[in-house]
Amino acid sequence: MSSVVHWIVSPNESLSCVVRFMNKNVGNKKRGSSILNFSSGISVLSTDIVNSSRSSEERVYEVILKQAALVGEQKIMKRGSVDLLKHSKADAMTNPTLLNEAYDRCGEVCAEYAKTFYLVWCRRTDELVDGPNASHITPMALDRWEQRLVDLFEGRPYDMYDAALSDTVSKYPVDIQPFKDMIDGMRLDLKKSRYKSFDELYLYCYYVAGTVGLMSVPVMGIAPDSKASTESVYNSALALGIANQLTNILRDVGEDARRGRIYLPQDELQRAGLTEEDIFRGQVTEKWRAFMRGQIKRARMFFAEAEKGVAELNGASRWPVLASLLLYQQILDSIEANDYNNFTKRAYVGKAKKLLSLPMAYARTLMRSS
């Protein structure tokens, strides 16, 4: 039996600890979940019964179990071969030269768009709602994007970028669900600019970022000698996505507010004595500093949860994943160094620190694998 412990910090510095005991046999879901609240050392305030109204964390965990089952139970069905007749550009899928070109094109997009991360389909999806044509994007356009996703999963890519992804998902146990969920995240972005609670924000972070972790693990692979359960590795991957997105949100508070968006839990703001006007005014007060300390602490806990899973990945992936984790979490240090002024100062990690993260990550991964 494996146990996954999540610590969620609320802004008044009390801690909720969600302890899940999962039956390792995911097919036989004998699952219990209890939420323990700690406040000044006083514990166990509530017990969550399975199947009562589910929290976002529980809903997302269902997806993890499904992904883990795909790997663990070898449920992957060989996907249909590419339908060459429907889309002429699908020639790329059977012609190795064209396929190489498709992957090269993806590499070019990565070099242009992403400083730290590489996953072209995700960037293209995000560009739909954040890019230059964002004001023309309707829910219908996202429906079409989703249909195109289904097509590429079934071996009918529309263009070269799709062809590379189509090829990848036909070779690895990648499920379409996290991809669909990411599109749902973009749908959310079209209609929602406030989040009532951390539970709501957590779901958003899963959609737009946690999904990336679930897409990546089947391709990166779990080390053959790993003793960890598949679902615990997926859980760490999810945590890395959530941690990255929470960090993004904390870095971009001012920028988002100028677009009329507040990706911060409203109930927590209220408990900290802060209003929306305070955010729009953008003054760094003691209340704001205290609020930010709580938010940063929470993001760091997700990074810590993520780090546990890095050693379980295939050797070749450990170093880049740990390096990206170390780099990204330094943005939190930078917010602190800016005295929590994320309204007008952009937190960033300088070149020297970035460079230092690489050998540090390398040394750490070597130490752990010996």
Ligand SMILES: CC(C)=CCC/C(C)=C/CC/C(C)=C/CC/C(C)=C/[C@@H]1[C@@H](COP(=O)(O)OP(=O)(O)O)[C@]1(C)CC/C=C(\C)CC/C=C(\C)CCC=C(C)C
């Ligand atoms: C066991 C374990 C720890 C496994 C690691 C699993 C893993 C590789 C997880 C990756 C997590 C990750 C990189 C999540 C992406 C988070 C993120 C920043 C999401 C952004 C969403 C939208 O936010 P927003 O609009 O606010 O941001 P911008 O201002 O627009 O930037 C995204 C933009 C979604 C799009 C995401 C990508 C383009 C990044 C995908 C990158 C990868 C999968 C590569 C990761 C590779 C390594 C080696 C870490």
Ligand SMILES: [Mn+2]
């Ligand atoms: Mn974006």
